[in-house]
Amino acid sequence: MSNVLGYDQVAVFADAKAADYAALSDRIWDMPELAFEEFRSVAEHIEIMEKEGFHITRNIAGIETAFIAEWGQAGPVIGFLGEFDALAGLSQDADTLEAATATPGANGHGCHHNLLGAASLLAAVALRDAVAAAGVQAKIRYYGCPAEEEGSGKTFMARAGAFDDLDAAFCWHPASFNAVMSSSTLAVVDVNARFTGRSAHAAMAPHVGRSALDAVELMNVGINYMREHMPSDARIHYAITDAGGKAANVVQARAEGTYVIRAPELSELTTLLKRVEKIAQGAALMTETTVETTVGSAMANIVPNRTLESAMYQNLKRCGPPPYDAEDFAYADRMRQSALSEEDIIASAKSFGGDPDFPRSLHDDILPFPETPGLLFGSTDVGDVSWIAPTAQCLMATVAIGTPFHAWQTVAQGKRPAAHKAMIVAAKVMAATGADVISDPAMLKQAKDELKKRTRGQDYLTLIPESLRSQ
Structure with missing residues (x-):
């Protein structure tokens, strides 16, 4: 057995199973479910993880659509956060260039959580495969997290102690630019x-x-x-x-x-x-x-962790941006010409820290790693996890630059080959950074010390009262 564990190893395993997880993301796109109602989506995720040999714990925090899939008996506990909830009223046909749907008023994946959960699942499996091949010790977890859009699923899971023994957490989010996120949120x-x-x-x-x-x-x-x-x-x-x-x-x-x-x-x-x-x-x-x-x-504010984010940025540079082809660019060009405004492009760049004058319709580059953490004016329940364990996340361009999220244009691009390519890159980058943490105990200690410093020794606190249930 090899003792080498890093980007090259996890990338091989991720590529070997990439098609299966892209197909999973398409199936989740086909069954958009709202907060705390993601029963079919969860069943799809659990079926795959059971076949992969992960142990499943259901009903986390008393939530029927929250679960943990775990592999391993000892070593650092590495977690990948997955989401799979959709948005109401955003039903949209795939691959179109105009608002069109056969099911008006139905749900739709307007934030690409179909891709988010599938990529985090692939990251967990690829890292497990690499750990097993290298013969090292680690616990690998996939957290099935419901209701990010409306319901603060991770907050209830955090309150129940689901992340208390986690050493490091990784996640990603679909975007219109490729970057490692180093920002707090509100x-x-x-x-x-x-x-x-x-x-x-x-x-x-x-x-x-x-x-x-x-x-x-x-x-x-x-x-x-x-x-x-x-x-x-x-x-x-x-x-x-x-x-x-x-x-x-x-x-x-x-x-x-x-x-x-x-x-x-x-x-x-x-x-x-x-x-x-x-x-x-x-x-x-x-x-x-x-x-x-x-x-x-x-939801708590995100606590940035520069230690893990720096490692993730190196892995993103090692991997490179998604390998879009001519057809990917051609479709994105048509989307921008027919359905996106100049105002959309400027807003998209401002939201993700990109350049509105980027010369191509898909971001086939990587944004520089910021010198200091920024502040995003949105909110996410990833923040609750980041108070408990060092957390890092990347952004990957699944849509044409200028695409407004929580809108039909995002839903339409959710099954595109470009979106699949972006989710595979995200899986590799997350898994490789998890491998770095397992291989380098000093990095893990530094990440934990940084978390204590940034929180000024304060314990995690949720404002959700104990009497309030998730549903």
């Missing part, structure tokens, strides 16, 4: 404010009524005034989820708003949450209503 919490008042005839006896709808409106006014007095990189979004009814001549006895609060740090988020709750109480006091505030979901 921590986020969703809070519902449910007001209860007293109904009355709005003309005959308005003084008898106590308007819950007035309370929601006053709460929104209070939050708007607070925006001037909170960190500039924090965010609050809202929606009136229950206006109490449609009759204007009735004083509304119930009304509800949902508020999404984001901040770069968990400590800042906790402070903002308390202030929002106080505004809700003030709105109730002004209207003589009562209010109940409840947390619906929450």
Whole structure:
């Protein structure tokens, strides 16, 4: 047996099984399922991992569509994070250049989680094959993580301790540029404010009524005034989820708003949450209503890990960008000409740190590794994992530059050969970085020390209360 374990070894095993996992991603594309309902998708993933000899643990955190596939008895515990949930209302025919579907209003993979889960699965299997061939010790895990789009699946898994003994975690995300992500994200919490008042005839006896709808409106006014007095990189979004009814001549006895609060740090988020709750109480006091505030979901900010990210960047350079061919570029050219605007291209480049003037329609290059971590203004439940174990992730170009995610254009490209090529590169890069961690105990120690330094010794904390279940 060889004691060599690195990029060359895992790449051979990934290439040997690449076609099977590309086919898996297509099957998942064909069965788009929403948060916590990914039963068929999970069954497809589990069937493959059982055939590969991985031990399956189901119902992680009491979630039917959360599972862990594990191989190995001892050594560093290396985890790969997979997702497979789709988005509502994004049904779209594949390979088209216009919005078209045979099933209007159905679900669709508008964020390419069909590719995300399949590539992470391949990374776990390729690393396992390389570890077995090299005769070294390691535990390899694939985490089947539901409900990233809506539901914070990893947050519930983290709260249940699913990642507590993990030494290092790897993941990726489909994008329009190829890069290693070295950015934090915004921590986020969703809070519902449910007001209860007293109904009355709005003309005959308005003084008898106590308007819950007035309370929601006053709460929104209070939050708007607070925006001037909170960190500039924090965010609050809202929606009136229950206006109490449609009759204007009735004083509304119930009304509800949902508020999404984001901040770069968990400590800042906790402070903002308390202030929002106080505004809700003030709105109730002004209207003589009562209010109940409840947390619906929450996600921590990503803690960058430059140690693992640097190793991942070296593996990405070793692998190179996806090997797109002439037909890949031709289709991407047609997509840009027919369905993407200049504004789309600029927004895409800004989102992923790329160049809007890149001369080709597919990014067949690699973005430079940033000198310092940045900040993305979105949120992801990968952040919760990154507080518990050193975590690194890459971005791979599965779509033409300018493609808006969470849109039909992304769904249309989800089964393209270019997307398959990108997911295979992602699998190789993740698996190779896992191999580096197994082969180099000093790297693992450095990554763990960095995590402690970046979190300033704070323990992982979720804002989701223990009473709140995932479904």
